[in-house]
Amino acid sequence: MEVLIPEKKRKRKSKPTTTTTKTKKKKKLEKPSSTPQQSTPNPIPSLPDDLVFHIIARISRLYYPTLSLVSKSFRSLLASPELYKTRSLLGRTESCFYLCLKSECCKGGPSWFTLCRKPDQTITNDETSGERKSRGYALAKVPLSQSPNANFSSLVAVGSNIYNIGVPQSIYKASSSTVSVLDCTSHTWRQAPSLPVELFRLSASVLDRKIYVAGRYADGDDSNNMKNTFQVFDTRTQVWDHEPIPEDGLYFSNSACIDGKFHLVANVAAYNAKEGRWDILGKSGMSRYMDTDTHCDIENVLYSFSDGALRWYDSEVREWRILNGLVGLPKFRPGAWVGLADYGGKMMVLWAETAGALVFYQKRIWCAEITLERRKSCEIWGKVEWFGHVLTVSADCNFQKVIAATV
Template sequence: MTSPAPESNSILSLPDDLLMNCVARVSILYYPTLSLVSKSFRSLLASPDLYKTRSLLDRTESCPYVCLRLQSRENPSWFTLCRKPDQALTCDTSNKKKNGYVLAKVSIAHPPPLQSSSLVAVGSNIYNIGGSNPTSSSSLSKFDCMSHTWSEAPSSPVEMFTASAGVLDGKIYVVGSCEDEDSKSLKDTFEVYDTKTQVWDHVPSPYNGKRYNFKILCIDEKWHVGNTNGVDDLVVAYNPKEGKWHQVIMCDYTDSNAYCEIENVLYSVDKLFYGIEFKWYDTEVSRWRRMEGLVLPGTPTHHVRLANYGGKMAVLWEWEEEHLTYSWGGDKKKIWCAVITLERRKNRGIWGKVEWFDHVLTVPGTCALQKVLVATV
């Protein structure tokens, strides 16, 4: 008689359904590390069935994706937030810093060129709306944050030279410039893409001002469209529920890429000499107000990006330190990340509290922090 073979202690020896059920309960922040275990794990983590299981178990999470241009002439590189498996959280609450987070590079074959203003996240997908000056484009591509693959989506019926986009209720609103067939000059256009029906629609606008440096911002579920170059103070707002436009008074319309909307409040930053100060837009008095209780260290010369991280604010910024001399010649600099909880006080002010912040990546001095997007997976 032959003796039975010893049972394997490997987790991969579990039945497929049980293994998937186990992995679905693990935080998405550990998936970049799990993908390094074996080819079987990489295949499992790219399986649509895994994310269906996460949804059924109510385990879906907000997952930040960061777009960096490491070299000026290269296509962008993508990273996602990851927990270090070998480093426990500290209990040092005096400086509100908790160690253990890094940015892990996402392996993507042939990422498309992009503009940061035309990148948006809807559910588990990131969309890239074409349009790069001076060449017009109508392309739309989609990045699946589960399988980490790009694919083509239905093109816009209008070719745009510039585009600024935002998302509301699963629809992508895009404002840009296109060529007028009659006059051959540029005119404004406002297009909407429904990600559920995959159909484009045009929104007629009564305002056809020359706003070639567009910014589209969502405040109180209304789209505000204005010029960011300071030449034209006109800001117009569109209410999708009513299908109506109107002019608004919006002082200091932001020309920064460091902004995000959280629970119908618009947040932005001022880069001061001593650090990064946060502000929010009060629609009742039509002015920006300073966020209380929060200033992050940094310098005013570097990029800052904000994102809605499940109702909290994710902040990424470049931080120059004395031993990391910054220059365009190729020296190093650091990317830092912070997660901030927001609290509305009785005096109608908003207070920010740092939940954690950490150095998450060291990059070449030529690197540019372009965009932070949060997908749901």
Template structure:
């Protein structure tokens, strides 16, 4: 009781302050601690979710990069769960904390992109039918709302495949990048078999919240069932995976893309990629490569040494983490004859050195979640708030 009373007194003291002063205090605390602080009281939860707090963080220069992870439960319900990277209050270790929201999207095989502080969950399957629905989560308040639906119902997944030995056989759906963001607009290609040149791609202007079709120049772009997209050097790229076809959109016009860059994406199941400060990075076979636009060759990220449990069979995701690279991957182990899935995260600093060399320095890595349920990585996104 003697220890509880001072804690209660301190809590009552800060709650008695005007909101402006509370915002000023909370804005100076890392957002990694916000999930813990939200347990203090209902008023704290309301303050932590308010736009005024994030305006204060911006004014004080206290914005920081936040990581969001979506896991898919491979069961009869195919549940999707969203998490944010947080910090434990006692030992300061980083962990994935689930985001609970009554209006979270339930569509299977949807795509997801980040625009400013908002996550857009696009399309997917609802009752085994392709959906045109779009849901948006405000990462400041962790609340979901409906956005204008697409004009065409779309879903985003590829063929089923199985993991290679020595990992026990397990069924997955491999996600390929589909939707992509350029200048505040979300480009959404494919996702349906009944498409033509006029409706294969549509674009959402997030400022006006309106959808428009974006006509493509040739049907060879969508003749393949799988494709990749990326924004690189201020240009939107779309690549058909199983055909030697790649196009780009620059200043609203379609053009043929660099054949060398096409080969840098990789088609392997365990590949993933991201763009950081206009440099194209790809993870494949436990290595990270980058594309040298000047020399038109793919180079190895130097200084990067294999991380614990990172193997060529690891299903991984990578994302721009405010100029650094966040890499997440799965590890499957047996503990007391029970299969567990461990989700690892690493933060890698990018250093551009002389002679057009890029080095990766692993600043931190660790297990952020462990589960005995059949979860797998679906999406990894980052935003600065």
């Protein structure tokens, strides 16, 4: 009996010790999972974070709007800087096409849309007509809380950012120096360094990741005394520099960059950035089809839509010529608004047609992707990769610009 009594006491003492040990072990196991994660939530917990980034990075950006609907964690991942760093390291960056659309009846800012692929849709070939049609593409609305005002000449793309330069935030203000930046990876707006002067009118273009802005500003308090100004923004250093510009005999409506020079049109003047020199070219063939907001420059060639046709111009030919080919592309109706954009060396064409009856008019927006080829005959031919109806909006909506960023 004397031997058994101590054993019972030891057993009683050992029970709480065992329970305490198990509790401590549980706490140690639960502690990592209870701490909040600092990085982007993993939408596929069964896979390591690095592997998830590598998988999603290999998927075309055209599918991201659809993937963002899966869950909040997917939306967070698709907007994370780590994903786009991975895309860059894997060489998976691509052009991302955007449309800036403004409703005349809406008091707020413009709406933004981006091109995406519909799930389970493919391009179909019509062998009888040679057309390549697609119902697999659409324009998805970009989820932005509020966007600043914008117009054709103020929007330029540099890398994954779209810069909106010098646009008044109110219709009651004629000039502005504000610069807003749309980050096309996270779809958020931020402010960039403002223009040194408030501009009443401007035209901006991009050359070697620098934004060249020519504009007019009021000298003093007299709004009738307008002067020219020329500002250059280095997107790497985020610094504005003032460059000289001719005061007399220079007027302009639009701009473009070809042959390593910034060209102002209509009374054509070309700025050589390397030499810091302006060459006044006067009235030239370049200005003939550059007086509208339907033009773009792609690999040292200007493209424009006018009089129902797509045309091109370069410094070798020095005249506007019809873009050949375009088999299957429908003819544009009279009065149709057409927008052009550089889509990674290809040309993206967007146009709108009004359809409906009485007050229920709507605009059907169509899109076409065109591959460009320069042939030995000094002609450029366009091949229609696909075209199709991508969006329907109210008739009071107007295009501000079509533009492509690299993401």
